[in-house]
Amino acid sequence: DGGITQSPKYLFRKEGQNVTLSCEQNLNHDAMYWYRQDPGQGLRLIYYSQIVNDFQKGDIAEGYSVSREKKESFPLTVTSAQKNPTAFYLCASSDPYRDRTEAFFGQGTRLTVV
Amino acid sequence: AQSVTQPDIHITVSEGASLELRCNYSYGATPYLFWYVQSPGQGLQLLLKYFSGDTLVQGIKGFEAEFKRSQSSFNLRKPSVHWSDAAEYFCAVGVAGGTSYGKLTFGQGTILTVHP
Numbered sequence: 001d002g003g004i005t006q007s008p009k010y011l012f013r014k015e016g017q018n019v020t021l022s023c024e025q026n027l028n029h030d031a032m033y034w035y036r037q038d039p040g041q042g043l044r045l046i047y048y049s050q051i052v053n054d055f056q057k058g059d060i061a062e063g064y065s066v067s068r069e070k071k072e073s074f075p076l077t078v079t080s081a082q083k084n085p086t087a088f089y090l091c092a093s094s095d096p097y098r099d100r101t102e103a104f105f106g107q108g109t110r111l112t113v114v
Numbered sequence: 115a116q117s118v119t120q121p122d123i124h125i126t127v128s129e130g131a132s133l134e135l136r137c138n139y140s141y142g143a144t145p146y147l148f149w150y151v152q153s154p155g156q157g158l159q160l161l162l163k164y165f166s167g168d169t170l171v172q173g174i175k176g177f178e179a180e181f182k183r184s185q186s187s188f189n190l191r192k193p194s195v196h197w198s199d200a201a202e203y204f205c206a207v208g209v210a211g212g213t214s215y216g217k218l219t220f221g222q223g224t225i226l227t228v229h230p
Contacts, residue, residue: 004157006157031215031216032216033216033217040123040222040223041222042118042204042220042221042222042223043158043204043218043220045217048216048217058217088155092158093216094216095215100165101215102148102160102163102215103215103218105150105158108156108157
């Protein structure tokens with residue numbers, strides 16, 4: 001089945017450490033996104049990529065980094081510069097060449113700083 | 115910049131009752147509008163979407179939504195709620211462009227509780 005796989009489902013990080021969240025899709029979508037979800041705040045866009053080797057900052061990119069070396073993969077690194085990294089992270093993808101379509105979401109990674 | 119407001123943080127209804135979740139958006143042109151649903155600890159599932167044309171759109175699980183340009187609203191409705199509808203619901207707006215379907219602005223979400 002086609003879809004988006006995020007791993008791990010739960011991740012614990014010590015303060016001062018960098019961690020990388022994985023996002024893989026087999027939908028053959030060119031565009032991929034990372035969102036952060038906090039209770040009562042909805043989802044906020046961290047980074048997005050429209051094509052391989054290209055990505056842009058979203059609304060809350062500070063303290064995060066991404067890469068897009070392969071079409072199917074869009075890993076997110078939460079750096080030690082992110083002051084409050086504990087949150088639920090969602091990866092999504094979409095096909096920008098298909099009309100009237102939507103974004104598809106993964107099952108999320110819950111990151112906790114300990 | 116666009117914005118989305120969901121005025122109700124938490125709504126409680128009885129099973130079998132009707133439901134309306136409110137969504138107001140701010141955007142200068144015709145937006146792309148979406149309703150997603152999220153079960154606890156899970157990802158988002160699309161309920162329905164609006165791009166243009168007929169202002170009443172049908173979605174999955176018996177949900178529908180109506181786009182009202184004059185009120186900048188896109189409210190979600192269901193005539194009879196089931197206990198399995200308990201979840202958090204998000205309204206989102208996208209703008210024209212290559213990433214319009216995924217570069218979204220979300221509302222704060224509405225948590226739906228269903229009493230038996």
